[in-house]
Amino acid sequence: MNEFGWRQALRIITLLIVTVLILLPLLATLLAGFKTQGDLATNPFLLPRQWHLEFYGQIINDPQFWTYLWNSLFISVVTTILTVIVASMAAFVFAHIRFFGSDYIFGYLLMGLMFPFAAAIIPLFIKVRDFGLLDTPWGVIVPQVAFGLAFSILLFRTFFDEMPKELFEAARVDGCTYPRFYLAFTLPLSMPIIATVATFIFTGSWNNYLLPLIMLNSRETYTWPLGMLQFQGEYIVEWNKVLAFVTLSLAPAIVFFLAAQRYIVAGLTGGAVKG
Amino acid sequence: MGGGFRCFSPICPPIESTFMSDLTPSGAAKAGATVIKARGRDGRWATVLLFLPPALLLFTLFVFLPLIEGGQYAGYKWSGYGEGPTDWRGMRNFETLSGNSTFLRSFNNTLIFVAVAILIQIPLGMAMALMIYRKTWANTIFRLVFFVPFILAEVATGLIWSFIFDGDYGVTSIFSTWFDWEKVFPLSDRTWALPVLLFVFVWKYFGFHMMIFIAALQSIPEDLIEASRIDGAKPGQIVRYVQIPLLKPAIAVSVFFAVVGSLQLFDLIIPLTRGGPSNTTHTLVSYLYNFGLVRQKVGFGSAVGVVLFVVSFIFAITYRATVMKARTEQ
Amino acid sequence: MAEVNLNSLSKSFGAVEVIPDLSLTVPDGAFTVLVGPSGCGKSTLLRMIAGLEEVSGGNIMIDGVDVTQAQPSDRGIAMVFQSYALYPHMTVRQNIGFGLKLAKTPKAEINARVDEAAEILQLQPLLDRKPKQLSGGQRQRVAIGRSIVRKPKVFLFDEPLSNLDAALRAQMRVELAELHAKLDATMIYVTHDQVEAMTMADQIVIMKDGVIMQQGRPMDLYNTPQNPFVGGFVGSPKMNLIKGPIAQGYNADVVGVRPEHIDVSQDSGQWEGTLRYVEHLGSDTVAYIDGKDTGSVTVRLTGQVAINAKEKVFMTPQTGNIHLFGADGRVERA
Numbered sequence: 001m002n003e004f005g006w007r008q009a010l011r012i013i014t015l016l017i018v019t020v021l022i023l024l025p026l027l028a029t030l031l032a033g034f035k036t037q038g039d040l041a042t043n044p045f046l047l048p049r050q051w052h053l054e055f056y057g058q059i060i061n062d063p064q065f066w067t068y069l070w071n072s073l074f075i076s077v078v079t080t081i082l083t084v085i086v087a088s089m090a091a092f093v094f095a096h097i098r099f100f101g102s103d104y105i106f107g108y109l110l111m112g113l114m115f116p117f118a119a120a121i122i123p124l125f126i127k128v129r130d131f132g133l134l135d136t137p138w139g140v141i142v143p144q145v146a147f148g149l150a151f152s153i154l155l156f157r158t159f160f161d162e163m164p165k166e167l168f169e170a171a172r173v174d175g176c177t178y179p180r181f182y183l184a185f186t187l188p189l190s191m192p193i194i195a196t197v198a199t200f201i202f203t204g205s206w207n208n209y210l211l212p213l214i215m216l217n218s219r220e221t222y223t224w225p226l227g228m229l230q231f232q233g234e235y236i237v238e239w240n241k242v243l244a245f246v247t248l249s250l251a252p253a254i255v256f257f258l259a260a261q262r263y264i265v266a267g268l269t270g271g272a273v274k275g
Numbered sequence: 276m277g278g279g280f281r282c283f284s285p286i287c288p289p290i291e292s293t294f295m296s297d298l299t300p301s302g303a304a305k306a307g308a309t310v311i312k313a314r315g316r317d318g319r320w321a322t323v324l325l326f327l328p329p330a331l332l333l334f335t336l337f338v339f340l341p342l343i344e345g346g347q348y349a350g351y352k353w354s355g356y357g358e359g360p361t362d363w364r365g366m367r368n369f370e371t372l373s374g375n376s377t378f379l380r381s382f383n384n385t386l387i388f389v390a391v392a393i394l395i396q397i398p399l400g401m402a403m404a405l406m407i408y409r410k411t412w413a414n415t416i417f418r419l420v421f422f423v424p425f426i427l428a429e430v431a432t433g434l435i436w437s438f439i440f441d442g443d444y445g446v447t448s449i450f451s452t453w454f455d456w457e458k459v460f461p462l463s464d465r466t467w468a469l470p471v472l473l474f475v476f477v478w479k480y481f482g483f484h485m486m487i488f489i490a491a492l493q494s495i496p497e498d499l500i501e502a503s504r505i506d507g508a509k510p511g512q513i514v515r516y517v518q519i520p521l522l523k524p525a526i527a528v529s530v531f532f533a534v535v536g537s538l539q540l541f542d543l544i545i546p547l548t549r550g551g552p553s554n555t556t557h558t559l560v561s562y563l564y565n566f567g568l569v570r571q572k573v574g575f576g577s578a579v580g581v582v583l584f585v586v587s588f589i590f591a592i593t594y595r596a597t598v599m600k601a602r603t604e605q
Numbered sequence: 606m607a608e609v610n611l612n613s614l615s616k617s618f619g620a621v622e623v624i625p626d627l628s629l630t631v632p633d634g635a636f637t638v639l640v641g642p643s644g645c646g647k648s649t650l651l652r653m654i655a656g657l658e659e660v661s662g663g664n665i666m667i668d669g670v671d672v673t674q675a676q677p678s679d680r681g682i683a684m685v686f687q688s689y690a691l692y693p694h695m696t697v698r699q700n701i702g703f704g705l706k707l708a709k710t711p712k713a714e715i716n717a718r719v720d721e722a723a724e725i726l727q728l729q730p731l732l733d734r735k736p737k738q739l740s741g742g743q744r745q746r747v748a749i750g751r752s753i754v755r756k757p758k759v760f761l762f763d764e765p766l767s768n769l770d771a772a773l774r775a776q777m778r779v780e781l782a783e784l785h786a787k788l789d790a791t792m793i794y795v796t797h798d799q800v801e802a803m804t805m806a807d808q809i810v811i812m813k814d815g816v817i818m819q820q821g822r823p824m825d826l827y828n829t830p831q832n833p834f835v836g837g838f839v840g841s842p843k844m845n846l847i848k849g850p851i852a853q854g855y856n857a858d859v860v861g862v863r864p865e866h867i868d869v870s871q872d873s874g875q876w877e878g879t880l881r882y883v884e885h886l887g888s889d890t891v892a893y894i895d896g897k898d899t900g901s902v903t904v905r906l907t908g909q910v911a912i913n914a915k916e917k918v919f920m921t922p923q924t925g926n927i928h929l930f931g932a933d934g935r936v937e938r939a
Contacts, residue, residue, distance in 0.1 A: 007510070011406050018403065019420055021478065026423070028446065029435050037444075044446045090330035097319050109330065112338050114591040118539045118560040119584040122568055122576045123341035123348060126355060146337035149330055178322035207428035209542040210560070214568065225430045229546065232434065239438050239445065246431050257426045261419060501657050502690035506704035506751070507678035516703070520694045 033244025040240045055244045059231075065248070067220060068227035075137045075144075075212075075223060076205040082141065083148045083201045084194055090149070091156030092182050096168065106157075112150025117143075118210065125214050139215035140223070144205050152197045159193040160186065199260065206253065224249045342584060348577035355573035368578035377566070378579070381550075381557035384469065388540055388558065391473050392480070392533035399477065400484030400529065401522070405514060408492040418489065422482040429479070433546030436475045437462060440547075463552045472547055472556055479543070480536065484529045491525035492518060527598050534590055538583065559583050607668030607681070607758035607791055608633045609654065615662035616649055616815070623649055624815035626663075631759075631793060631808070636785050639795045640802040641812035641838075647795045648763060650812070654793065655684050655761050668758050678704075683752035684761040687768065689744045691736040691751075697723075698732040701750045722750040725787070742773050749784070762794040766801065778805055799839055803827070811835050829938075833930050836861040842891060842903045844928075851876070851898050855939060861928035864891070864905040867920050869912070874919025878902065882914055894918060 028044045033056050035048040043049065059065050094106050124143055125134075133139035163186070171181050187194070209225040216222055222230065228249055235241045349368055351360035372378045403421060407414040424432065439446045442460035451458045461467040495518060503517050541560040544550060550557040550565060557565070559579065567576015609631040616624040624646045631637045639647040652658040654665055656677035664673040672680040691700050699706075701722055702715045710718075723729045726746040736744055745765060752760055765781075766774045782805050785792055796802060802809050803823045810820040811834070819826060819835040830836035836844040840863055847860045868874070869892065878896035890910045894902045902920060912918065927939040 015403075015406060015417055019417065022420055022424060025435050025439055029438070032438075041444060042449065042452075044449055086329045086333060089326040093323050093326045097323055099319075099323065105327070105331070108339075109334055112334060114535070114587055115338060115342060116535070116539045116583055116587045118541065118563065119580040119587065120338065120341040120345055121563070122355075122573055122580055123344040124337065125568065126573070127337070127341055127344070142333070143337050146333040149334050149338075153330065177318045179318070179325065182322075182326075203426065207430075207542075209428070209430045209545075210564070213564075225428060225542075228430065228434065232546075237444050239441070242434070243438060246434055250427055250431050253426060253428070254423070257423070258419075261422075496688065496690065498686045498688055498690040499692065501677075502684070502686060502751075503692075503703070504657070505655065505677045505682065505684050506755075507707040512707060516707075517692060523694075 029243045030247050032240050033247055035240050037238055037240050055241050056248065058241070059245055059248055064219065065227065068222055068224040071137065071221060072206055072223040075140050076202050078137070079141050079144045079148070079205045080198050080202045082145045083152050084198055086145065087149050087152035087197070088156045088187065088190070088194070089182070091153045091160055092186055094157050095160035096178065109153055110150050112147065113154070117147050121210065121214055128215055134215060135217050135221055137221065140212050143211060144208065148201050148204070152201065155193060155197050156190070159190060163189065203253070345577045345580045345584070348574050349581045351574040353573040354571045360574060364574065368575050371575065372578055372582065377554045377557065378562060380555060381559055381562040384556060385538060385540070385559045387469070388473070388476060389534055389537040391476060392537045393530060396477050396481050397484050397526070397529050397533060399481045401488050403481065403485045404488035404492055405518070408489045421485055424479045425482045429542030430546055432475065432479050433543045437547045440471055462548050465552055465555055468548050468552055468556045472544065475543060475547065476540070484533070487525050487529050488522060491522050495521055523601070531594060535587070538587055609759055609791065609793065610666040611654070611663070612666070613663035614650070614653065614660060614665065616653060616658065617661045627815065627817060629810060629817065629820070631791060634789050634791055635807045636792045636794065636805060637808045637810060638802040638806035639793065639810050639812060640797065640799060643797060645812040646815040647812050651761055651763055651793060651795045655682055656680055681758035682761055683755045683757035684763065685748045685752055685765045687764040689748040691744055691747055693736050696733050696735055697728060697747050700736070700747055701754050704751070704755050718754050722754045725753065726750050741769050742777065745769065745777065753788070758791065760790050760792040762792065764796055766796070781805060799841070803839065811838055830861070830928060831936055832934070833859045833861060836928055842905060845902050847899050849898065855929050857929035857937070858932040859930040861930060862922040863926065864903045866923045866926035867902070867904045868923060869904055869906060870919050870921065871916065872919065874921040876920045878918055878920060880912060880914050880916045880918055883912055885909060894920065896920065
C-alpha cells in the first residue's frame with residue numbers, strides 16, 4: 001500500500017493545480033468589483049487594499065440591471081414551464097399509446113437532437129419577425145421551447161416507460177381516463193425527472209446568448225447576457241466594474257448550483273449514462 | 276430500458292440497457308404500451324389529439340420548417356427584408372463559400388475545436404474522473420469545484436478569461452510588469468488567439484465529461500475491482516483492463532455531446548476575440564452570425580447554415596453507425 | 606496446497622471492534638467452513654485472509670509465509686465471490702485467463718491451462734461466450750475456473766451459492782465437494798447456511814460476534830456442542846434450549862435437547878405440555894408443543910404419528926442426549 005506513495009502525491013498535485021486554475025479566475029472576478037481600477041491593475045488575485053462598495057452599488061442601484069434579470073427570469077421560467085408541459089404530454093402519448101406511425105413521429109421529434117440550433121438562426125429570425133414576435137420575450141421563449149422538445153421528450157419518455165405498467169392498468173380498471181391518469185399519477189410521480197428536465201431547460205435558457213442576441217433589439221428587453229456585454233461595451237477597460245457585473249449575474253446560478261447540485265449531477269449522469 | 280421503443284432518429288443516443296444490467300437474467304424489457312385496435316372507447320384518440328399536437332406544431336414550425344427554409348434561402352441573395360427572397364442564385368452562395376478564405380478558416384477552426392474536444396477535453400475528463408470517483412468527502416469537493424466551469428454561462432466565462440488575458444489591464448499585463456517583459460496581447464495575436472480560445476474551451480467543458488465518467492465508474496461493482504486485484508492487477512492495469520473497457524458506453528455519450536457542442540461554439544468566441552484578430556478565430560456559427568445575419572446577407576448566411584447542418588447530419592449518421600456496430604459486436 | 610494459520614487476529618472498523626482476538630488453523634487440504642449469523646465477522650475474516658481488508662492486529666500465515674502485509678495477488682490465494690465478479694466485457698476464456706495474462710504467462714500456456722480448467726468444470730462449449738449469455742450456475746463455474754487456473758495454495762469462497770435457487774444449490778454443493786476431493790486443495794468457505802456447512806465441511810468454524818464459538822468436525826459439533834449457541838445453530842429443527850426451574854433441576858444454566866431426541870406420549874412423561882401445531886411431512890412428524898415448565902418445545906418424530914393440535918401430551922428427553930450448559934462454560938451430558 002505504501003509503494004504507491006508517489007502516485008498519491010502526483011494525484012494530489014494534479015488535483016490542486018486544476019483547482020487553482022478553476023478557482024483563481026473566479027476569485028479574481030469576485031474580488032475585482034471591490035477594487036479600484038488602479039488596485040486591480042496591480043493586484044488581481046488578492047484581497048482589495050481598500051474595500052470599495054460603490055461599484056457593486058452602482059450596478060445594484062441601476063434599475064436597468066434588474067430589468068435584465070427580470071427579463072431573463074421571465075423568459076426562463078416560462079420556457080421551462082411550457083417545455084415541461086408540452087414535452088411531458090407528448091412523451092406520455094408515446095409511452096402509453098401505440099398507434100400506426102407513432103414510432104415514426106417519435107423519431108421525427110427526436111431528430112431535433114441532432115439539429116444544431118445555430119443552423120437555423122437565420123430562418124428562425126425571419127419567422128419570428130413574421131410572427132411579430134421580434135423584440136419580445138416570446139421571440140425567445142417559443143424557439144427555446146421548440147428546440148428543447150427533443151431532449152425533454154426523450155428524457156420524459158424514458159422515465160415514463162420505466163413506470164410500472166400495473167399502476168396504469170389498475171387505474172384503467174377503476175375507470176381512469178388517460179388525461180386523468182396523466183394529471184393524477186404520471187406528473188406527481190415524475191417529480192425527479194421533471195426536476196432534471198427543468199434544471200437543464202432553465203439553465204440553458206438562463207445562459208442563452210445567441211438566441212436573445214438575434215431576437216431582442218431594445219435594451220428594455222435584454223436578458224442579462226446581453227446586458228452584460230452592453231455594460232462591458234460602455235466601460236470597456238474598467239474591468240472592476242465589468243467584473244462586478246459578471247459576479248452579480250453569475251451569483252444566482254452558482255448559488256442555485258450549490259443548493260441543487262445533487263439533483264443536477266444525478267440527473268445529468270443518470271440520464272446520460274443510461275442513454 | 277423499458278418500452279423497447281425503436282428510435283428512428285439517426286442520432287438516438289444508445290438507449291439499450293447498460294453493461295451492468297445485462298448481467299442480470301431479468302434484463303427483460305418493461306411492458307410496452309397498449310396497442311390501439313379498432314375499438315377505442317377509452318379516449319385514446321382524444322388523448323392523442325390533445326396531447327401530441329402542441330409538441331408537433333411547435334417542433335415543425337420552429338425547428339423543422341426553419342431548417343428547410345434555410346436550405347431554400349441558401350439559393351438566393353436576399354437581405355432578409357421584404358416579402359421574400361427573389362434573387363435566385365442557385366449554388367452561387369456555396370461556390371462563394373468554397374472560395375472564401377475566411378469561411379474556410381472558420382470551418383477549419385470549428386474542426387479544430389471538435390478535435391480538441393475529443394482528444395483533450397474527454398481524456399482530461401476521464402483522467403480527473405479516475406482520480407476522484409471514489410466517494411470521499413475530499414473527492415466530493417473536488418467534483419463540485421471541477422464542475423463549476425460547466426455551469427457558468429459561456430458568455431460570462433469568455434468575459435472572465437478575456438480579463439485574464441487582457442494585455443493592458445488584465446492579469447497578463449500584470450505578469451508582464453512583474454517579470455519586466457514586453458506587454459503581450461494574446462487575444463490579438465494571430466498565433467496565440469486560437470490556443471487561448473482552446474484553453475478556455477477545455478477549461479469550461481472538461482468537468483462535464485468528468486461527471487459522466489464518474490457516474491460510470493461508480494457503477495462498476497467493487498468486487499469486480501477486488502477480483503482483478505486478486506488476479507494480480509496493479510492499479511494501472513485495473514484502469515486499462517477493467518475500468519476503461521467498461522467505460523465505452525460513457526465514452527460514446529461523451530463524444531456525442533462533445534461534437535454536437537463544439538459545432539455550435541459561439542458564445543465563447545464573442546467576448547474573447549469576436550472572431551479576430553483579422554477574422555482568424557471565427558467558428559462556423561460566429562461566421563454565420565457576422566457575415567450572414569449582421570451584414571444582412573441572408574442567403575449567404577443560410578448557405579453557411581446548410582453547411583453546418585450537413586456536417587452535423589453526417590456526424591449523426593456516422594456516429595450512429597459506429598456506435599450501433601460496436602454494440603452489436605459486443 | 607498449504608496450511609493457513611491465523612494468529613490473534615483482530616479487526617476494527619474505526620471505533621467498532623468486529624473481531625477481538627481470533628486464532629485458527631486450517632490444515633492442509635481441509636475444507637473449512639466459516640459459518641455464523643449475519644454480522645458475525647466471517648466475511649470480514651475471509652477478506653482479511655484474501656488481503657482485501659487490512660488487519661488491525663495479529664498475523665496471517667499461508668504455507669509458512671507471513672502474508673499479513675502482502676498484496677492479494679502475492680498470497681497464493683484465489684477467491685470466488687458471491688456475485689461471481691466476472692468481467693462482463695471479456696469472454697469466458699479471457700475471464701479465466703486474465704490473471705495469467707497479467708502475470709505475462711506465454712499465450713500457449715494460458716490456453717492450455719484454461720482448457721484444463723474448462724475440462725474439469727465442463728465449460729468447453731462456453732469458452733467464447735460472454736458472462737451475460739450464461740446462466741447462474743455456469744457463471745459460478747467460470748468464477749471457480751478462474752480460481753483453479755491460478756493454482757493457488759488456498760481457495761476462498763464467499764457465499765458462492767447464495768444467488769442460486771435451491772435445486773441448483775444442492776447440485777453445486779455436490780460438485781464443489783467433488784472438486785475438493787479431486788484437487789485435494791485447502792478451501793476456506795463462508796456461508797450462513799448450516800446445511801451447506803454440515804454437508805461439505807471437513808472442519809466447521811462457528812462464529813458469533815467475531816468470536817469462534819466452536820470448531821471441529823460436523824458430527825462433533827452436532828454431538829457435542831460446547832455452548833448453547835452452537836447447539837442451537839447446528840441441526841434442523843433447532844435444538845430446544847430450556848432454562849428456568851427445569852435447568853436448575855439439572856444443576857445447569859441451560860438444558861439442550863434436540864427435537865429428534867424427545868419421546869412423546871399421551872399417557873405419561875417427564876414434562877407436560879399442550880400441542881400447539883403439528884406438521885405432517887410424511888417421513889417425519891414435527892410437533893410444536895407449549896410445555897408447562899419448559900416453554901416452547903419442538904419435537905421431531907419419525908414416521909406418521911397420529912396426533913393433533915390442542916391435545917395434551919407428555920415429553921421425555923432421551924437419556925444420554927441431554928446437553929447441560931453451565932453459566933461458567935461447563936458442559937455435561939445426561
